[in-house]
Amino acid sequence: MGGAVSAGEDNDELIDNLKEAQYIRTELVEQAFRAIDRADYYLEEFKDNAYKDLAWKHGNIHLSAPCIYSEVMEALDLQPGLSFLNLGSGTGYLSSMVGLILGPFGVNHGVELHSDVIEYAKQKLDFFIKTSDSFDKFEFCEPSFVTGNCLEISPDCTQYDRVYCGAGVQKEHEDYMKNLLKVGGILVMPLEEKPNHADSGKSRLVHLPPVAVRSLQDLARIAIRGTIKKIIHQETMSKNGNGLKNPPRFKRRRVRRRRMETIVFLDKEVFASRISNPSDDNNNSEDIEDERQEEETKTSELKPDPPVNFLREKVLSLPLPDPLKYYLLYYREK
Numbered sequence: 001m002g003g004a005v006s007a008g009e010d011n012d013e014l015i016d017n018l019k020e021a022q023y024i025r026t027e028l029v030e031q032a033f034r035a036i037d038r039a040d041y042y043l044e045e046f047k048d049n050a051y052k053d054l055a056w057k058h059g060n061i062h063l064s065a066p067c068i069y070s071e072v073m074e075a076l077d078l079q080p081g082l083s084f085l086n087l088g089s090g091t092g093y094l095s096s097m098v099g100l101i102l103g104p105f106g107v108n109h110g111v112e113l114h115s116d117v118i119e120y121a122k123q124k125l126d127f128f129i130k131t132s133d134s135f136d137k138f139e140f141c142e143p144s145f146v147t148g149n150c151l152e153i154s155p156d157c158t159q160y161d162r163v164y165c166g167a168g169v170q171k172e173h174e175d176y177m178k179n180l181l182k183v184g185g186i187l188v189m190p191l192e193e194k195p196n197h198a199d200s201g202k203s204r205l206v207h208l209p210p211v212a213v214r215s216l217q218d219l220a221r222i223a224i225r226g227t228i229k230k231i232i233h234q235e236t237m238s239k240n241g242n243g244l245k246n247p248p249r250f251k252r253r254r255v256r257r258r259r260m261e262t263i264v265f266l267d268k269e270v271f272a273s274r275i276s277n278p279s280d281d282n283n284n285s286e287d288i289e290d291e292r293q294e295e296e297t298k299t300s301e302l303k304p305d306p307p308v309n310f311l312r313e314k315v316l317s318l319p320l321p322d323p324l325k326y327y328l329l330y331y332r333e334k
Contacts, residue, residue: 003052003053003054003065004021004023004053004065004067005017005018005020005021005023005053005066005067006053007051007052007053008051009051010051011033011034011037011038011039011050011051012034013051014038014051014053014066015030015033015034017053018033018053018066018067018070021067023066023067023070023071023074024070024073024074025074026074028078028101029070029073029074029078029101031100032073032097032098032100032101033066033070033073033097034134035097035100035132035134035135035137035138036093036096036097036100036128036132036134037050037132038050038051038063038066038093039051040124040127040128040132041063041091041092041093041124042056042063043058043061046058053065053066053067055068059116060114060116060117061090061091061117061120062090062091062117063090063091063093064094064166069093069094069097072094072164072188073094073097073098075186075188076098076162076164076186076188077162077186078098078101078102078162079101080101080102080103080105080106081102081103081105081106082102082106082107082161082162083106083107083108083109083158083160083161083162083182083211084098084102084106084107084108084109084160084161084162084163084164085109085110085111085160085162085163085164085180085208086098086108086109086110086111086143086164086166087110087111087150087163087164087165087166087167087177087189088111088112088113088150088165088166088167089110089111089112089121089143089145090112090117090121090166091117091120091121091124092110092121092122092124092125092143092145093124094164094166095108095110095121095143095145096124096125096128096143098141098143098162099140099141099142099143100138100140100141102141103138103139103140103141104139104140104141104214104222105141105214106141107141107160107211108141108142108143108144109143109144109145109146109160109208109209110143110144110145110146111145111146111147111148111149111150111153111206111208112145112146112147112148113147113148113149113150114147115147118145118146118147121145122145125142125143129142129330129332130330130331130332130333131332131333133307133309133312135330135332136309136311136312136329136332137311139222139225139226144209146206146207146208146209148204148206149204149206150165150206151173151176152204152205152206153180153205153206153208154205154206154207154208157180157207157208158208158211159179159180159181159182159185160180160181160182160185161181161182161184161185161186162185162186162187162188163177163180163181163185163186163187163188163189164187164188164189165177165187165188165189165190166189166190167190168190168191168192169189169190169191169192170192170193171191171192171193174191177189221327221328224328225311225328228311228314228315229311231314232310232311232314312329312332315328315329316329
């Protein structure tokens with residue numbers, strides 16, 4: 001499935017295409033998609049296809065097409081502090097994007113049938129937390145994954161504000177899925193009319209993770225990081241005056257001088273001649289210089305300064321013991 005938008009050269013271009021096609025319509029969803037590089041969830045040998053609007057499957061590992069995920073994210077109408085259940089959580093790509101929106105006081109659970117995919121998802125989650133600069137731009141609701149059949153969830157489980165099931169759900173299981181929702185919640189799933197008589201094998205009741213209360217230490221970390229972000233924002237505002245960036249520079253559109261050609265037909269003979277502009281020779285060197293300057297300008301504009309992780313720099317500059325600094329940074333490697 002997929003193919004609704006053109007392939008991108010990188011993650012940002014893929015998101016641009018999804019926005020242009022109206023699959024991504026809200027700022028929260030756009031921020032989440034830009035924060036997590038889709039290619040990071042591919043095996044190395046398949047990364048060339050990461051920015052195509054296509055589903056990807058290798059063994060038990062599966063990713064839906066970007067246009068599907070963006071429609072799902074928009075339909076869920078996510079807000080900070082909500083609880084989310086992902087049935088068929090797979091690589092954890094969707095759950096991680098959801099976690100960026102839910103924030104530190106949300107609930108983010110996933111159920112996945114295959115244990116090897118659970119391990120893959122945990123590795124990708126750990127990689128994102130430890131290496132991505134995007135992590136520090138958000139307060140993250142870290143997803144928790146359990147192995148099991150999503151049709152065998154314990155009946156005493158908690159209910160959720162938002163539920164998503166990526167696999168086709170038979171009509172006979174519609175009410176079962178709805179029972180996982182809180183009153184007023186949103187359920188997103190593909191509903192199939194065709195009954196499925198396949199045997200799921202040995203039944204094993206799935207117990208979802210408990211809704212745990214954060215420790216005082218963790219709450220302190222969230223509060224400190226939030227305070228530092230406010231200070232950084234205030235410092236940026238004071239440096240930029242009213243907070244407006246410098247207006248964009250508009251390049252002068254240069255009119256290229258072209259030589260004029262004439263072709264004269266005389267009986268069956270064809271004569272070609274060039275009508276020279278008297279200033280051609282004088283302007284030729286000027287044209288070359290203008291073109292060189294224009295290419296240099298384009299090159300410099302295509303290479304913006306690398307982004308700075310201001311939160312990390314601020315934390316590392318604080319007069320604190322190193323273990324506490326690293327705790328505030330979630331022991332990130334970069």
